[in-house]
Amino acid sequence: MTAPITTVAMPVTITINGEARDLAVAPFRTLLDVLRNEAGLTGTKKGCDVGDCGACTVLLDGEPVNACLVLAVEVDGRAVTTIEGIAPEPDRLHPLQESFMALGASQCGFCTPGIIVMAKALLDRNPDPTEDEIRFGLAGNICRCTGYTKIVEAIRATARQMAAAGQPRE
Amino acid sequence: MHPFAYFEPTTLDETVALLARHGRTADLMAGGTDLLVEIKEQIRRPAAVINLKKIPGLADLTCDAATGLRIGALVTVRTIETSAEVQKLYPALAQAARDIGSIQIRTRATIAGNVCRASPSADTLPPLIAYGGRIEMVGPSGPRSIALESFFTGPGKTALADGEIVTALVLPPQPEQAGSDYIKHGRRKAMELATVGVAVALRRDGGVCRDVRIVLGAVAPTPIRARAAEVLLEGSTPDETTIAAAGCAARGESRPISNVRASADYRRAMVDVLTRRAVAAAWERTR
Numbered sequence: 001m002t003a004p005i006t007t008v009a010m011p012v013t014i015t016i017n018g019e020a021r022d023l024a025v026a027p028f029r030t031l032l033d034v035l036r037n038e039a040g041l042t043g044t045k046k047g048c049d050v051g052d053c054g055a056c057t058v059l060l061d062g063e064p065v066n067a068c069l070v071l072a073v074e075v076d077g078r079a080v081t082t083i084e085g086i087a088p089e090p091d092r093l094h095p096l097q098e099s100f101m102a103l104g105a106s107q108c109g110f111c112t113p114g115i116i117v118m119a120k121a122l123l124d125r126n127p128d129p130t131e132d133e134i135r136f137g138l139a140g141n142i143c144r145c146t147g148y149t150k151i152v153e154a155i156r157a158t159a160r161q162m163a164a165a166g167q168p169r170e
Numbered sequence: 171m172h173p174f175a176y177f178e179p180t181t182l183d184e185t186v187a188l189l190a191r192h193g194r195t196a197d198l199m200a201g202g203t204d205l206l207v208e209i210k211e212q213i214r215r216p217a218a219v220i221n222l223k224k225i226p227g228l229a230d231l232t233c234d235a236a237t238g239l240r241i242g243a244l245v246t247v248r249t250i251e252t253s254a255e256v257q258k259l260y261p262a263l264a265q266a267a268r269d270i271g272s273i274q275i276r277t278r279a280t281i282a283g284n285v286c287r288a289s290p291s292a293d294t295l296p297p298l299i300a301y302g303g304r305i306e307m308v309g310p311s312g313p314r315s316i317a318l319e320s321f322f323t324g325p326g327k328t329a330l331a332d333g334e335i336v337t338a339l340v341l342p343p344q345p346e347q348a349g350s351d352y353i354k355h356g357r358r359k360a361m362e363l364a365t366v367g368v369a370v371a372l373r374r375d376g377g378v379c380r381d382v383r384i385v386l387g388a389v390a391p392t393p394i395r396a397r398a399a400e401v402l403l404e405g406s407t408p409d410e411t412t413i414a415a416a417g418c419a420a421r422g423e424s425r426p427i428s429n430v431r432a433s434a435d436y437r438r439a440m441v442d443v444l445t446r447r448a449v450a451a452a453w454e455r456t457r
């Protein structure tokens with residue numbers, strides 16, 4: 001019989017952006033709150049906290065999820081990638097980040113980390129998406145500022161650049 | 171979120187025992203995309219959450235032409251949406267999966283969770299019923315299985331007894347020359363609940379259709395068969411006149427309510443239109 005895990009904090013090890021982190025979390029805390037508070041990574045945003053806005057999008061073992069709808073205790077032993085972890089090296093940005101800046105795809109910026117992480121997940125699966133595929137893929141990411149046009153353009157531009165550069169999609 | 175005790179059982183027996191011990195104060199969690207929202211919004215206040223994800227085998231999916239489709243209770247909506255076999259053999263289910271929420275939600279949400287939630291507008295229910303699906307459960311008195319068609323008893327209500335856990339959804343193999351379709355109608359293309367959903371499954375027998383099943387979603391307290399429409403099509407050639415009559419019959423069988431998403435009249439009109447389109451599309455796929 002599994003020991004009844006009570007409401008008290010339990011130890012978990014989560015690999016966050018490649019680094020194993022030992023944390024103590026109560027079972028009713030979300031991955032989003034634990035990333036922002038215990039792990040000190042505030043790039044992942046809390047918009048709605050109920051799965052509607054996508055601001056909290058992170059990769060869990062490479063797949064995009066709403067961190068607000070994942071219990072942190074469930075992620076024990078697994079790998080999480082946040083916006084802080086997608087740059088290839090400390091002083092270089094991910095091509096998506098470069099394109100978002102160059103093409104003005106971010107205004108207030110609140111949706112941007114979630115959208116860039118989601119866009120990375122899309123490009124990982126489909127390196128050359130059409131506009132329709134990008135819009136379908138971003139259905140769960142809400143932006144109040146840009147009207148989405150520049151976001152779609154930035155993702156398409158990134159796809160073209162990465163194809164031209166023959167870069168591995170890290 | 172309010173505090174709850176948390177369990178990660180690793181066998182079905184252990185889960186059944188936990189449920190027996192905690193009774194209705196415990197909630198089962200598969201994907202968690204509905205449960206955690208309901209806890210946050212204080213619609214539910216479970217004393218215990220029992221996470222099913224550590225039970226081996228529950229995430230298994232098998233799909234083949236000879237044996238049919240078996241969807242373990244932990245199979246995600248995204249897995250169904252992206253499975254090439256499911257897309258080929260059960261296209262209406264793959265389409266319904268694609269129509270749910272966002273990729274982030276579908277990556278976590280499970281088909282069995284969508285079924286147990288028993289929302290009248292749930293997208294996967296009409297195709298699962300149209301394909302003649304069954305649901306397998308296990309409880310204190312052992313395993314049992316029933317037709318999905320009789321599983322839903324009202325909005326949010328099912329035939330699942332206290333202490334029982336859903337283990338799998340099982341769809342029979344598709345007949346020769348099968349055709350099916352699911353069409354969802356909403357106010358926007360994604361992140362939307364269905365205003366009306368129509369699933370059709372049938373097979374071609376020479377120039378006529380057989381074994382016609384038409385299931386309507388979001389127009390009654392549970393998904394419903396449009397039996398009068400099915401009878402009109404059974405053994406007939408689905409030409410324009412017959413399809414129009416079937417649409418009209420399905421419209422008459424729907425019992426929608428008016429709410430913030432649509433009026434009852436509008437829903438009835440859309441049942442007519444979508445039934446005609448779904449029958450035509452399913453027939454087209456039999457070729």
Ligand code: FES
Pocket residue numbers: 045046047048049050051052053054055056057066067068069
């Ligand atoms: S904060 Fe998670 S989806 Fe909005």
Ligand code: FES
Pocket residue numbers: 105106107108109110111112142143144145146
């Ligand atoms: S840039 Fe402001 S919400 Fe998207």
